Amino acid sequence: MPRAADHEQRRFEIVAGLWQIVAEQGIEGVSLRTVATRAGVSMGRVQHYFGTKDALVVAGIDLLVKRAVIEYDATEGRPPQDRLLHLLLQQIPDTEAGRIGVTVWYAYFAKAMTHAAVRQILAEATRVGVEECTRHIEEADGLYEAEARARAIELLALSDGLTLRVLIGDITAEEAEASIRAHTSRRMTSG
């Protein structure tokens, strides 16, 4: 093994540059050259670690999802209500870094409409999100699976919709968070 470099670290540095480009210029702004420049590396390096532009783009959403999973896993052991709130509130952009992250997330969501591999990754991520939320709702509210699942989907959808409105500047992050907290402490439906 000659000339060893930390693969994971190098790939992360480049993907971090990718995220910045996506947040600032959208996925349209991504090219091997712009990402390399933003990451402060040569274009040859980007090619070496990702091969094609497409693989680089896919790696961008893959790493973003993995990061979110790691953050969520760190809440293990906490009460179900806490973990549920983490899943519902994690994406609401309260910090600048958070705003970049969620902007990138929704950029990829649009990309998923026309890119099968990206769609696959996002679909899997949302599937896991629904399942985890369902588990916590079952445990916290004593609901059965079907009911808890319907509620999980509704809460996650509400969180998504409110996040979009925060991004466009229609409401503030605080208002979105308050709305979500209200809907999780009280019951969402009266029935």
Added chain:
Amino acid sequence: MPRAADHEQRRFEIVAGLWQIVAEQGIEGVSLRTVATRAGVSMGRVQHYFGTKDALVVAGIDLLVKRAVIEYDATEGRPPQDRLLHLLLQQIPDTEAGRIGVTVWYAYFAKAMTHAAVRQILAEATRVGVEECTRHIEEADGLYEAEARARAIELLALSDGLTLRVLIGDITAEEAEASIRAHTSRRMTSG
């Protein structure tokens, strides 16, 4: 006035081509050439009616919003509950044409993050949407403005979030519609 052509009609034909490209390949796929080819016209024509690519892209979201407004205006005179449901259900993709429309809509939503003019148009559209929903909720449920507005934002956010999940294939259009209908007939909060 020599060589009269129906401006509005010509512009619409081209924008229709633009929408198809956006739905199939995302905004990344938009170029003066691809749109011209898809619309079945020459590239010169596209340039003549829109000048620059940027103006063409902006016209794409502008026309999309205007179409939605026209459809909504057609519900005037119907009971507030009906008009509210129209606003909440309009974007849920039940037909193929509807799916294309809403795909384009969210493609532009991502674009809005990095494009001021697009963001402006979408922000205005959502602002009007919230106001109209608020009016109908006031009238239908007898709520005061502040409460009705909060509920309008929640219902619209729910609709957005469910739509995203339909687009990614997580739930069906029917499930999304059922969820929205349940939340509008019953009260969303118990308090």
Added chain:
DNA sequence: CCGATAACGATGCGATCGCATTGAAACCTG
């Protein structure tokens, strides 16, 4: 210590891009 190989940086290529320019029909006005 020496080839084999990973890790690049540099460069070239054909394709495509947005846009400007040009010129020719087509049509209405006077």
Added chain:
DNA sequence: CAGGTTTCAATGCGATCGCATCGTTATCGG
């Protein structure tokens, strides 16, 4: 019917694109 103007189609240009290729350097097993 002459002239001005709109409506395009065609083409050219410089920039940028993804990607392939080549050459170099550094490192480690044998």
